[in-house]
Amino acid sequence: MVDLQSQYYKIKADVDNAVLNVIDSAAFINGPEVKSFQTELEQYLDVKHVIPCANGTDALQIALMALDLKEGDEIITADFTFAATVEVVHLLKLKSVLVDVDYDTFTIDIEKLKAAITPKTKAIIPVHIFGQCANMEEILKVAKEHGLFVIEDNAQAIGSDFIFSDGTVKKSGTMGILGTTSFFPSKNLGCYGDGGAIFTNDDELAHKLRGIVNHGMYERYYHDEVGVNSRLDSLQATILRKKLPLLDGYNEARRKAADYYDEAFAENPNILSPKRAAYSTHVFHQYTLRILNGQRNELQKFLTEKEVPAMIYYPVALRKQKAYFQESDPKDFVNTDKLLEQVISLPMHTELDEEQLKYITDAVLEFMK
Incomplete structure (x- = not known):
């Protein structure tokens, strides 16, 4: 379905040199390449904060963890998508509420979304499936009306633009309170292993997310959050730095x-x-x-x-x-x-x-x- 070898051969010299430089530096975890990629992706997306992590599924789980949701809270998402979107909901003992999709775009049906909202609903996860955005303008209106979080699952659509009715253009993954993505090798922006990231314009959430991905630590050996071990390593970051401009x-x-x-x-x-x-x-x-x-x-x-x-x-x-x-x-x-x-x-x-x-x-x- 994808030809990663031919794509690699076109950038082989740059990638090989970058990888060898990381190995020479021995800065494999949280090294300067990770910080540089984070900054460059923030600039590309025009978003305040990118929090790199180990993979796209972790990105979704960590995003939900940062919102202080309670057991049994309901999360609405599409029935037609990959299981990772609901997998993390169930791992956190939340309740997934699945709704139908639009036949033409394969993305969440807005009327079915509205009908699924209950007093227990706390968040919506629109999936930007196969490469284009869900109808974020309508989703954001619904979320605002009901006081709901929106977490964009952007694993399949990085680089796509959403055009609002007033002409405003935003990158996919940057419109909700949180956005997530995957850098799985076959993705449009893929590394040579696993990788992921979370996006937000919220300073407080960004601070919390940076702790959660690192065992809940902001200062070494002091654990302020219940966290996980989910980091993008420097080898993957340096590869992504070579591919992002492309x-x-x-x-x-x-x-x-x-x-x-x-x-x-x-x-x-x-x-x-x-x-x-x-x-x-x-x-x-x-x-x-x-x-x-x-x-x-x-x-x-x-x-x-x-x-x-x-x-x-x-x-x-x-x-x-x-x-x-x-x-x-x-x-x-x-x-x-x-x-x-x-x-x-x-x-x-x-x-x-x-x-x-x-x-x-x-x-x-x-x-x-």
Whole structure:
């Protein structure tokens, strides 16, 4: 699904030199490279505070820990997403409340969100899935009306922009009280191992977060918070420093590949290409089709035979997973349940060339004719 080797070869000399410099320095934990990456990412996102951590799941958990939520408090999020979003909710003994998504954007349905709010609701986690923002303007309005925290799960959309109705533009992950992201290698901004970060414009929360990620310490061996051990190491930070200036170019390369796919599939009545919302740029972490003729699984098998990797994100709703099972009325999850039967993601990365794109699209259209 991604070609990390070809991407690496283009920046090999810079990355190799940077990694060797960290090894020579022996500053592996909380070294200057981590601080420099933090500062550069703050500048890129135009956010006051970036708190690096070990991975994107930790970022979500630590964000929730910083809000002093109580056992049983309710957190609303989308039913159609990766399990990490609710995994951390349950680890902290909070209650996840899952709602349907918009059929076209795959992001949380605003009316279903409003209907799910109860006196126990304390936060909303919108997921910026597959590379574009959820409708943050509406989500922020709902949150303000009900006094709720908004924690953006930005693991799949770093670099995307949200455009408010007054023309204001904000980077994904910087609009809620907290935002989180992952630097897993296949992400648009990926390191060569695990990594993550939390974003906020709130000074007090930033101070608390910096303690939580480091065993609850602000001064060594004095533990003021219940914390965790979750740090971005210097080797990953130095790699991310080399890739961050290339992020916009990486995202543009993904958009160009998406444009090629869009044009190729435009006339096929059984293929719906990803919808690009007017309020968000799309950075295409995934390029996810909807197959309308009931042949999605057969298409995946056909593509596998053609040596075209194609993945199904996601095959099971979170509310039906054994670990997070929730009683539900199918009428409340019409879009999620349709998507589970229709979605298939094609190869999407920065190194796709026209020959590869033609081979992939020809294979899809051969099956779908």
